[in-house]
Amino acid sequence: MSQPDDPHPDDPHPPMLLLDSLSATAALAGRLARLAEAGDIIGLAGELGAGKTAFARAFIHARLGEMEVPSPTFTLVQIYQNGGAPIWHFDLYRLEDSAEIYELGIEEAFDSAICLIEWPEKMAGNAPRDWLEMRLNPGAGENSRRAVFTPHGARAERLLQRLGAPDG
Ligand SMILES: Nc1ncnc2c1ncn2[C@@H]1O[C@H](COP(=O)(O)OP(=O)(O)O)[C@@H](O)[C@H]1O
Numbered sequence: 001m002s003q004p005d006d007p008h009p010d011d012p013h014p015p016m017l018l019l020d021s022l023s024a025t026a027a028l029a030g031r032l033a034r035l036a037e038a039g040d041i042i043g044l045a046g047e048l049g050a051g052k053t054a055f056a057r058a059f060i061h062a063r064l065g066e067m068e069v070p071s072p073t074f075t076l077v078q079i080y081q082n083g084g085a086p087i088w089h090f091d092l093y094r095l096e097d098s099a100e101i102y103e104l105g106i107e108e109a110f111d112s113a114i115c116l117i118e119w120p121e122k123m124a125g126n127a128p129r130d131w132l133e134m135r136l137n138p139g140a141g142e143n144s145r146r147a148v149f150t151p152h153g154a155r156a157e158r159l160l161q162r163l164g165a166p167d168g
């Protein structure tokens, strides 16, 4: 098995993926949605307008079907539980102190839900021990993005590995 610190030319991980349209982003979100399980924590980084909420919306639709998925900009978190693992969708942009995440019940979510966390850098020193970071960077055109994955922990590494596997 390859190690995160030891990249290899045959590494099946997709550390960087080119997403040339919103539907490409949605397709990636759908693939990750099918692999994710309760306890998986996915941090969605990138500037305003990068597509973090668009990704989360497609992820939630892929698991739970069509439904309204508002941006949790003001509520900080939206919880979806329609059977199966609950999904907690966070937007921490407005957080002033990283310790405020505990007031949102985030520890319960870390244990028993799938967490999608926009602006994960706001967790600072209170970040969980194991999480998968996906950063959306601008691409060449208006509708293109580059998704860069960084696993923080062994569980995230395994999730990323399954995402990169041919039938993942
Ligand atoms: N490839 C793409 N991936 C994600 N969003 C895209 C893409 N191309 C265009 N967009 C658009 O960019 C905007 C992203 O907004 P949003 O998801 O709210 O960003 P964020 O949550 O990162 O601030 C949406 O209007 C979306 O339709």
Ligand SMILES: [Mg+2]
Pocket: 052, 053, 054, 071, 091, 118
């Ligand atoms: Mg957003």
